[in-house]
Amino acid sequence: MTDAVIPFVLRRLVQAVPTLFLVVTLSFVLVRLAPGGPFDLERPLAPSAMENLRRVYGLDQPLPVQYARYLGALLTGDLGPSFSVRDLSVAELLGRGLPVSMTLGALALLAALVLGAGLGGLAAAAKGRPLDHAVTALRTVALTVPGFVVAPLLQIAFGLSLRWLPVGGWEGGAPAHLVLPVVTLALPQAAAIAQLTRNALLEVLATQPMRTLRALGLPRRVIALHALRGAALPVISYLGPTAAGLLTGSVVVETIFGLPGIGRAFVDGALNRDYTLVMGTVVLVAVFVVAFNLLVDLAYALVDPRVRHA
Amino acid sequence: MALLSVRGLSVAYAGGTALDSLDLALHRGETLALVGESGSGKSQAALAVMGLLPEAARVSGSVRFDGTELIGLPRPALDRIRGARIGMVFQEPMSALDPLFPVGRQIALPLQAHRGLTRAQARARALDLLTLVGIRDAERRLSAYPHELSGGERQRVMIAMALACEPDLLIADEPTTALDVTVQAQILALLADLKARLGLALLFITHDLRLVRRMAERVAVLRAGRLVETGPTERIFARPQSPEARDLLAAEPRGRKAPVPAGAPVVMAARGLSVSYPGRGGLFTRAAPRRALQGIDLALRAGQTLGVVGESGSGKSSLGRALVRLEPAATGLVRFEDRDLTRLDRAGLRPLRRFFQPVFQDPYGSLSPRLSAGEIVAEGLRVHAPGLSARERDARAAEAFAQVRLDPETRHRQPHAFSGGQRQRIAIARAIILRPKVVVLDEPTSALDRTVQRDIVALLRDLQARHGLAYLFISHDLAVVRALADTVLVLRDGREVERGETAAVLARPREAYTRALVAAADLAPEGQS
Known part of the structure; x- marks a missing residue:
């Protein structure tokens, strides 16, 4: 089976090419449809200067030519120069933001998984009892209160009143600066994972294989381990797109906490009509989504033998 | 004294009564067939004995197994009996086995839990058990997953699991209903053979009276949750007393179809x-x-x-x-x-x-x-x-x-x-x-x-x-x-x-x-x- 994995992965990567092509094309069209351009400032530039800039960045060419050039460069891995941050390429900008977003995202994912699976397991064990209801209530709050409300509340409570944690800034990724943004990112995901885990566990526990295990007189612990494996499947498929989203940065959290991640780069790029930066971010997110969907399929095959063989 | 003695066992749900004061006795080495159509309560009785009824079920009455009252027995004490001294085989061998684990691991589970065997010891015993239930190439089958086995093989695995700890009583709930007829005959022969060799008591649950004649010494007929007749198999087949038993016995479709008219187009x-059909592949194969x-x-x-x-x-x-x-x-x-x-x-x-x-x-x-x-x-x-x-x-x-x-x-x-x-x-x-x-x-x-x-x-x-x-x-x-x-x-x-x-x-x-x-x-x- 292991020798079949590599061809499978290769096949999937080839299949991803048209998807990525579609994403690039669509974002190219959309970003050009937005009114204004990268060099429209509040005080308009002199026409000759504008002309110069447009020629330097190739914006004087017809759109199809620009599109073809962009695609050609993309094939060599070149995301182009940034229009708004002079002297830096998009790749360099994303390279600066990615460690920030990935650190936050990875920590948030880990926290959400541990907290969510734990609470979900507890709620399933206490089905219908007060603990289950309490988890449900917490879950509803965490899922419905948006990040732009949670973040300022956390800043006020832990930053301004208690003065335990800084209210923002990156400072090279100092742990104290990570806590509040990670909590803001993790809370809704933890809630979603708790709900998924609880329901999947209860569903699996009601199946006939679990009844067979009870008929064998096995201790609860052993049965729970078997059930967890079955319940992992829906959680895994949820984690794929979620991980891709978390690792590529959050506009809201990075803006509120003033963090130099991908989300901020994207917003700045969009506001400045920095065409290449916006498209570079989109391509990056698309690559992450493709990669994590592939990982989800591989994880599925690892857990479920029926997926592995015919 | 009877090995299993059921007295006044009732099972009720919010919607009504599924089993109404059932009395049964089963002695060591004996086979009792519990016969009835769907909804007669025969599976409810088996699940009640095993403590496997859903939470919504209200159970009353008494089930004594070798002197121990099982109804109301706390879970740890119950778990020392089920799987160890009472084994159970379910109807659907595909859905009763865990699809995510190799069958060898599943057979080893009760041995590890009840006998305290190590994984290696349990595996060796699982191999013996697979051979006992007539699975060919048992060594290789140990690491197979349920979906890789045929229906008959899965049911043999179920039986191996149920017998792993050498129980005194085996409950088989429609063990052959989901299987092809020729496989059905093999599984019944296996059960009869194991029963004789291991001195098992067998509670055999079925809707099909024809299977009973070959399998059971005594028969209990259920209808709509009530025991309507019980007695030696010979007697029930020769002189059924209740209309329900007579009905079940006469249930084989009879008569013949009229011949096709000559010259019919x-x-x-x-x-x-x-x-x-095109090959159905897994994720990695075709x-x-x-x-x-x-x-x-x-x-x-x-x-x-x-x-x-x-x-x-x-x-x-x-x-x-x-x-x-x-x-x-x-x-x-x-x-x-x-x-x-x-x-x-x-x-x-x-x-x-x-x-x-x-x-x-x-x-x-x-x-x-x-x-x-x-x-x-x-x-x-x-x-x-x-x-x-x-x-x-x-x-x-x-x-x-x-x-x-x-x-x-x-x-x-x-x-x-x-x-x-x-x-x-x-x-x-x-x-x-x-x-x-x-x-x-x-x-x-x-x-x-x-x-x-x-x-x-x-x-x-x-x-x-x-x-x-x-x-x-x-x-x-x-x-x-x-x-x-x-x-x-x-x-x-x-x-x-x-x-x-x-x-x-x-x-x-x-x-x-x-x-x-x-x-x-x-x-x-x-x-x-």
């Missing part, structure tokens, strides 16, 4: 009919294409029934679907009257479809839950008789209900309000409302209790005589085929094995495979019920 014919049916010829006359017999995977359902053009992968020639169906596209077939109608096995899955029974029955008229008004369609539906002997007034109910047998009548009504000439019946009685089966068989015979229908009757159940079919076609691995007049084939099968099927079916002698 051929309505449907097939030549060289084959079906081949399998080779599978030939489900190969080169079948047949001709069906008006009023004739061709029985198609074979085990699962023999291609009998593929044949039925190919004949009514519901099988896109089919090749070969199919003629309806004088028209070559294989040359017609979807639009060309549509006006003809009403003449050849299918009826499927699963009366639960094949009816849309969103429509009323009458709408389901009349639905085909929208396509095939577009001139009819809604009122006329409804009148025709009421008529069809009467034909299948359902109260026409019930046609406004949803399908879930009907029993399995009634749903099968709805499915038949849906087919005959279009006044077809050919009906393909794919295991229409397999999901039904014997007594209900008997009535459906009578209904099918009656409809056929009245309308001159031709049937392709697909079944693994030779008792039903004998009662319905003029000729029988035996399939194996997609090929024809044997074909002939039903009575002749069943009395003097030529091929070894047919002989095995006939032997396994254990048909009651002709003329007797």
Whole structure:
């Protein structure tokens, strides 16, 4: 089976090419449809200067030519120069933001998984009892209160009143600066994972294989381990797109906490009509989504033998 | 003292009583058969003994096992008995095993839990057990997953698990119902052999009285949650006292179909009919294409029934679907009257479809839950008789209900309000409302209790005589085929094995495979019920 994995992965990567092509094309069209351009400032530039800039960045060419050039460069891995941050390429900008977003995202994912699976397991064990209801209530709050409300509340409570944690800034990724943004990112995901885990566990526990295990007189612990494996499947498929989203940065959290991640780069790029930066971010997110969907399929095959063989 | 003694055991749910003060006694080394139709409470009794009833169940009464009261026993104490001293085998070996773990690991579980064996020791014992239950190549099968085993092998694995800790009592709940007849015979022989060798007491739960004669010393008959009769097997079979037991004994479909009128025209014919499916792969692999049916010829006359017999995977359902053009992968020639169906596209077939109608096995899955029974029955008229008004369609539906002997007034109910047998009548009504000439019946009685089966068989015979229908009757159940079919076609691995007049084939099968099927079916002698 292991020798079949590599061809499978290769096949999937080839299949991803048209998807990525579609994403690039669509974002190219959309970003050009937005009114204004990268060099429209509040005080308009002199026409000759504008002309110069447009020629330097190739914006004087017809759109199809620009599109073809962009695609050609993309094939060599070149995301182009940034229009708004002079002297830096998009790749360099994303390279600066990615460690920030990935650190936050990875920590948030880990926290959400541990907290969510734990609470979900507890709620399933206490089905219908007060603990289950309490988890449900917490879950509803965490899922419905948006990040732009949670973040300022956390800043006020832990930053301004208690003065335990800084209210923002990156400072090279100092742990104290990570806590509040990670909590803001993790809370809704933890809630979603708790709900998924609880329901999947209860569903699996009601199946006939679990009844067979009870008929064998096995201790609860052993049965729970078997059930967890079955319940992992829906959680895994949820984690794929979620991980891709978390690792590529959050506009809201990075803006509120003033963090130099991908989300901020994207917003700045969009506001400045920095065409290449916006498209570079989109391509990056698309690559992450493709990669994590592939990982989800591989994880599925690892857990479920029926997926592995015919 | 009895090994298992059940006194006044009742199981109730919010909706009503499932089991009403059951009394039973089972001695060491003895086999007691608990017999009843679906809903009789026989599985509820087994689950109550094992402490496996859902939380919503209210249990009262007493179950004493070797002196210990099991009802109300705390879980840790119960877990020292179940799996260790009482083993249980469930009906559906596919869904009863955990699909995510190799079978060797699953057999090892009770050994690790009850005997404190290490993983390696448990594995060695699991290997012995697989050999004991007759699994070939046991060493390699240990690391197989349930989906890689056949139905019979899975049931053997279930039995190995249940016997792992050498229990005193084995509860087998319909252990062979989901299996092919020849496999069924093997599993029953295995259970009988193990029982004799290990000195087991066996509580054998079944809806099929025919199995009981060979398996059990004593029989308890349940109906609607109540024990109606109990006694030695010989006596129950010779002189059943309760009407329920008499009914179950007489439930084998009997009588024969009237012969096909001389000169009846051929309505449907097939030549060289084959079906081949593309390989179904896993995530990483592609399998080779599978030939489900190969080169079948047949001709069906008006009023004739061709029985198609074979085990699962023999291609009998593929044949039925190919004949009514519901099988896109089919090749070969199919003629309806004088028209070559294989040359017609979807639009060309549509006006003809009403003449050849299918009826499927699963009366639960094949009816849309969103429509009323009458709408389901009349639905085909929208396509095939577009001139009819809604009122006329409804009148025709009421008529069809009467034909299948359902109260026409019930046609406004949803399908879930009907029993399995009634749903099968709805499915038949849906087919005959279009006044077809050919009906393909794919295991229409397999999901039904014997007594209900008997009535459906009578209904099918009656409809056929009245309308001159031709049937392709697909079944693994030779008792039903004998009662319905003029000729029988035996399939194996997609090929024809044997074909002939039903009575002749069943009395003097030529091929070894047919002989095995006939032997396994254990048909009651002709003329007797």
